[in-house]
Ligand SMILES: [Fe+2]
């Protein structure tokens with residue numbers, strides 16, 4: 001059976017997002033001082049690298065190899081956001097990318113034609129996101145409160161979410177060009 005290069009690209013985009021998510025967590029690990037957050041970040045990092053491996057394995061099982069992704073979600077997001085300066089910025093960015101990952105995986109999983117092995121991976125990677133989003137959000141709030149920076153945090157989250165929406169709209173348009181539909185579309189069940 002011949003491999004659809006568009007699917008290799010799609011899974012490579014997922015893989016890239018997981019790897020860049022892991023990179024963001026490594027940045028946090030190097031900066032965060034409290035030991036409880038160190039434990040959570042380590043667990044979280046292990047999850048993200050496992051997610052990257054699951055997509056890598058999926059591509060390998062197709063008889064293909066991951067392709068380099070130079071214009072993926074996080075790269076585009078980074079271009080819009082610039083370099084996050086503070087710890088609050090880094091945590092806020094993590095919240096936005098985690099929420100996006102969860103949303104996208106759920107959208108993909110609700111399509112009626114997903115192969116069972118892909119569906120299994122989608123469920124596997126989504127099930128960790130609830131915990132990821134929960135603890136990162138709490139930590140973000142705690143940090144912002146400690147610095148009296150709640151308003152700034154809300155503004156930063158708002159700005160990041162706006163850029164996220166723009167980036168995702170572009171990626172969805174690109175996906176429609178390649179496939180004739182987007183995996184984020186609500187499936188037509190009739
Ligand atoms: Fe992940």
Ligand SMILES: [Fe+2]
Pocket residue numbers: 021048098101128129132
């Ligand atoms: Fe995650």
